[in-house]
Amino acid sequence: MRFPRFLASSLVLTACCVSLLEANALEAAEAARVPTPGPHFVESRDLTLIDASRPTAPNDTFKGSPTRTFKTTVWYPARARSLESLRPSAARLDRAGGPYPLVIYSHGFMSFRSEGTYLATHLASLGYVVAAVDYPLTNYFCPGKPFLADVVNQPGDVKFLINTLLEWSGTPGHDLQGAIDPERIAAVGLSLGGMTTSLVTFHPKLRDPRVRAAVSIAGPSSMFGSDFYRTSHVPFMMLASDIDAMVDYGANAAVIPKLAPEATLVTLHGASHTGFAEVSRVLFRWMRNPDAVGCRALKKNLPTGGSFLKLLGGAEDGIVEPKRLMPCEGGELPDAMRPATQQDLTIQVVASFLEGCFARDPEVRDANRSFLTTTLPQQNPDVIITLPKATSVAVPTPDATMTLQKVAPVDAPISDAAIALPTSMPAAAPIPDAPVALPKDPPVDASSLESKGPE
Numbered sequence: 001m002r003f004p005r006f007l008a009s010s011l012v013l014t015a016c017c018v019s020l021l022e023a024n025a026l027e028a029a030e031a032a033r034v035p036t037p038g039p040h041f042v043e044s045r046d047l048t049l050i051d052a053s054r055p056t057a058p059n060d061t062f063k064g065s066p067t068r069t070f071k072t073t074v075w076y077p078a079r080a081r082s083l084e085s086l087r088p089s090a091a092r093l094d095r096a097g098g099p100y101p102l103v104i105y106s107h108g109f110m111s112f113r114s115e116g117t118y119l120a121t122h123l124a125s126l127g128y129v130v131a132a133v134d135y136p137l138t139n140y141f142c143p144g145k146p147f148l149a150d151v152v153n154q155p156g157d158v159k160f161l162i163n164t165l166l167e168w169s170g171t172p173g174h175d176l177q178g179a180i181d182p183e184r185i186a187a188v189g190l191s192l193g194g195m196t197t198s199l200v201t202f203h204p205k206l207r208d209p210r211v212r213a214a215v216s217i218a219g220p221s222s223m224f225g226s227d228f229y230r231t232s233h234v235p236f237m238m239l240a241s242d243i244d245a246m247v248d249y250g251a252n253a254a255v256i257p258k259l260a261p262e263a264t265l266v267t268l269h270g271a272s273h274t275g276f277a278e279v280s281r282v283l284f285r286w287m288r289n290p291d292a293v294g295c296r297a298l299k300k301n302l303p304t305g306g307s308f309l310k311l312l313g314g315a316e317d318g319i320v321e322p323k324r325l326m327p328c329e330g331g332e333l334p335d336a337m338r339p340a341t342q343q344d345l346t347i348q349v350v351a352s353f354l355e356g357c358f359a360r361d362p363e364v365r366d367a368n369r370s371f372l373t374t375t376l377p378q379q380n381p382d383v384i385i386t387l388p389k390a391t392s393v394a395v396p397t398p399d400a401t402m403t404l405q406k407v408a409p410v411d412a413p414i415s416d417a418a419i420a421l422p423t424s425m426p427a428a429a430p431i432p433d434a435p436v437a438l439p440k441d442p443p444v445d446a447s448s449l450e451s452k453g454p455e
Helices: 003-034 113-126 148-169 193-203 224-230 291-301 308-312 337-360 362-379
Strands: 040-049 068-078 100-108 129-133 181-192 210-217 237-240 264-266 383-388
Touching: 040 113, 040 148, 068 113, 068 148, 100 148, 100 193, 100 337, 113 129, 113 181, 113 237, 113 337, 129 148, 148 181, 148 193, 148 308, 181 193, 181 337, 193 210, 193 224, 193 237, 210 337, 237 337, 264 337, 337 362, 362 383
Parallel strands: 100 129, 100 181, 181 210, 210 237, 237 264
Antiparallel strands: 040 068, 068 129, 264 383
């Protein structure tokens, strides 16, 4: 039996309408979950920084460099626009609300600094200065090819960035004068950037005691034993997905409560690894699982050979030999959470954790902790919270009210012996700066090693 042509056309039109209605319903559901931005306008500036004291190792066809160069973006709270501020060179930092907490965001392997723009922009609207760089040898466009082992030098890069921004904040007349509160500095990173965050927070030789809160988003951690997390009582959160195809959840995230009893574990059920990256929101929005793309790229660039873990130390440094778990070998990928939903939840989780640590008003800190531990999981069954065994004391900060955003355990500020920091005279454009004289922190030579670990 043949359908009349008009009937077949009607059926096709009906199917298209149903699909469109379903798409609109999904869009409406996503819009309802979008976190409300904070009270500040947000401005960002791109510049280039050069650490003249530390070299970049040779890499494939790249012959190396005596310096380490960083393409950098800084997001910050800004004043409302006016005709006088429309000049491109005009800085519009909102000094009235400062000084602000500083967040250093670290990107993942084969990625770049814009990967976390959605998160950086939201945090800046809440009253944070956020800085991110393209790491010299692990970013997607690096010379040679992305080189996993250079992660051992990235904690030093984070220190250099903190040094530079604090120097600007303390320089009279600088565009960012008075922008940053040195007692409220956080490190946040995705994937290999999450590992960088853990290293600069806890590693006994690489850590920076100025970091007062840390968030690893799907970061490799199977090489860290329980002793690794005993070097500091910094508030720490692992945000991860239980179906992550690239960084195994069981070996890297699920063990965190056991290894780091003061840490908070937040699990996004059904999220993907790739979905945490900004680009996924548009490019991979209709994919069943964005990790299909991430895995293809990772397999092409993940080297085999000697492990770089020996460069991080041994058992005395809390470093253990992880079980060999190759990424992206779990067979067919399951359906994953849509990237827009995943990133909106990531904003709420990370912002509430940091506000629970850094908000000046104790009531705002308490409200953010309550949101993260109670309200958010109740509203979103895909958000699963594993809390520390004991609640710690909040980081003391001056009294003032900050905007409520959504929690986490917080700790008293740590007291550590000074660690070696890199000498630097940062070369920045377009923002001028002054030379900084700091003790040296020589880089690790990772050029002769290849990695076999996870991303």
